[in-house]
């Protein structure tokens with residue numbers, strides 16, 4: 001693996017690093033599928049996905065919705081094992097993007113949940129970074145404040161694409177729901193990502209927070225202890241707050257006071273990459289290269 005900056009330069013500035021594929025379903029076929037899927041409970045949607053979609057992974061930040069999905073898949077996997085009198089094996093592996101800025105509670109939950117459900121957990125960090133110190137040495141401090149687009153690209157977008165390439169992921173399950181509103185207000189159960197052809201399955205798209213929480217309680221699903229402290233949607237510690245009394249939406253605690261509702265993972269990949277590339281070019285243009293005469297005066 002080349003050094004991080006070289007890797008990012010090569011991937012992002014020079015090459016088209018993403019395998020783009022023609023969409024697996026035509027627009028009309030997708031519409032038909034979504035109409036059919038909308039009539040099914042999430043467990044049946046997941047069973048359909050398991051028999052239909054190749055290269056299927058669950059991407060999760062261990063939010064409440066993702067945990068419900070994890071529990072449902074675990075129960076499907078157990079039923080399958082019982083029918084075949086074999087040892088249960090969780091059928092869909094997890095991908096978790098460790099931004100390096102998660103709350104410790106989230107990292108502990110990732111361990112706790114993947115152990116409880118005995119599910120393979122693939123963790124991806126920003127390229128060539130094991131720790132926050134590595135990341136800040138390469139990209140500076142508080143990048144989320146100084147260059148939000150580059151931050152989103154480096155901690156979420158690039159690692160996700162690296163994961164999809166490594167495992168030949170063709171379809172992902174996400175925990176997005178319509179009731180989270182904003183850009184999610186109208187999401188379908190099955191989506192095809194523009195340009196890349198990646199399939200995104202949102203099995204709980206039609207559930208609201210109360211329904212998700214009721215499932216968690218009824219099925220004793222492990223969850224983030226921050227929820228009991230007033231948090232609802234949990235992302236990076238630097239841009240997540242508990243809800244206050246005026247909150248009308250469960251995601252109000254994310255990026256408080258800023259005109260931002262998404263971390264970039266579910267935005268147009270090519271636009272995200274273009275923004276990152278533009279910012280990188282701008283930064284390198286701003287680097288003052290000492291003139292030859294200045295250098296020679298230094299050596300005198």
Ligand SMILES: Nc1ncnc2c1ncn2[C@@H]1O[C@H](COP(=O)(O)OS(=O)(=O)O)[C@@H](OP(=O)(O)O)[C@H]1O
Pocket residue numbers: 059060061062063064065066067095096097098099173174175176233234235261262263264265266
């Ligand atoms: N870090 C990380 N790793 C893997 N997958 C992730 C990550 N962040 C977001 N997601 C996926 O996006 C779903 C919605 O997450 P959020 O509501 O937290 O929003 S955001 O994506 O951070 O903007 C989220 O749903 P959950 O499974 O409920 O966490 C995931 O499917």
